[in-house]
Amino acid sequence: MTYLIALDRYRHFSRAAESCGVSQPALSAAIRQMEAELGITIIRRTRRFNGLTDEGKRVLEWARQTLAALDGLRQEAAFAQEVAGGTISIGLMPPAMQTIPLLLESFRTAVPGLHIQVRMGSSADTIHRLRQQQLDLGLVYLDQIPDDSPFDTLPLYTEQHVLVAAEPLVLPAGRQDWSSLADLPLCLLGPEMRSRQIVDAAFRGAGISPGIVLETNSLEVLYGELLAGRLASILPVAALPTHTGHARLQVRPLGPCAAPEVGLVRLASSLPTALSTRIWNTAAGVNMHDVFTIG
Template identity: 60%
Template sequence: MFLRQLTYLLALDRFHHFSRAAEACGVSQPALSAGIRQLEAELGITIIQRNRRFYGLTAEGERVLAWARQTLAALDGLRQEAALAQDVAGGSLAIGVIPAAIQVVPLLLERFRAVVPALHVEVKICSSRDMVHLLREHTLQLGLMYLDQVPVDSPFETSALYAEVPVLAAAKSMPLPAAKTIEWKDIAAVPLCLFTTEMRSRQLVDAGFRNAGVKPTILLETNALELLHAELLSGRLASILPVAALPERVGPEGLQTRRIGPSASPDVGLVRLDQSNGTALLERVWSVVRALKLDDIYMP
């Protein structure tokens, strides 16, 4: 069995198309098809459903795919170990991040590169649920997410970074209640742009209004943080966001914020698979994570 055949299988699962999978692997379509057939012959099972087109994996193929992911992830770890043995300054890391914590990423990367200067990082924005799935599949090595979304009794190790603090934010031109801390009922008439309802930080906002017995004035809902920032900076709408999701660049007029009470403050932190044989790179980065506490930074 060749490792390249496992790579072909992962590419097929990703693209669901023989030609695009072959292009991603840098081989011809006949070479990729032959490699998959050779893998099937060696294992004595049918891995993919096909005629002239790719129709998906068989049940046996799904099990082989899971095994292939683990094998190639282990191989990547071995390669990183070898690279670190020669040069401890580099390596690659894939990190998943929830939209509400995106502004934390530059600080994390700064701390990581202090101990691994040539670190290459791929950052993927995704939900907590998708992040857990990608961590299990070894597609991600770290996830920045709500820690109460980590499945109970799961094979994950966590490290809290800060307790999320929601604030009402608006351009300085928009009239807001004067007090630095306000209640949910004080916001009911303020025109808002918010995350969509499937997102955890929006669910916390909805719970705040519901517990206060008031209905908010919501004029825009989106899963794109950039659009919320644009509306805030334009002065058209206010928003309720975690402090860690506020825009860094707030324009010449800046933003005004009000803390909201009472509010839920779930912990946000980093998550990884709990592995006894983690790579030297991941162990080095995790040692940085364990020393980080950001509550002082992400408080209004």
């Protein structure tokens, strides 16, 4: 296509070949090959270049449009390599709430002009929204993603549950067994939440019925009771109220329980955007295992 455009411009085989940096026989052979592939005559030939046929003129116009589109694509690719900005939406489950400041800081460093939308919801709700292309990324329990699902997954950390309380409640030092919590007044997340289901399974495994005083799907409500020292709680490390600056908060590791991986999910694509690739690779470099592991 480049050779044909050059030939129309210079109206001379030798000068067209020179402008393209090839020999005249190479240019002539390439144009003959194009004619053979298309099954038409493009150039009127005598002993010299004698113009284009009507079919050749149409091919020339097509070639110009194609090369212009290709040039635009190259410019878009060069721009995308810089990824100067854009918008990305993230679905976040409440038990992973404290991961979001780490991710947002890393994303903004990688893409300074980035606009971010964060939507709170359960893992199931986030996965549904991803399927509907209402979200770009989701932070969910990875064991809820089927092996044959249309998603890419990126593990970030393994969830750990801990016992937490504030004065005047006083917790014993060291790691706590589930069986030792039977008489402790507790505020827990609602039973519909996956994090709570993990806690319930651990209590059943220990053969005890916990003293649950409050159940809520709101972390803010739970934090109010917890930080007032009225009730203890069992939470993932990534859901602890670190933003309060409460100096008397006591955190104790717990005995064994299910520890699912938490990570990012996105719809798989054979051609992910430059922004999606930059964000994904940035998240892969964030060390969350050390941040959200205690004892």
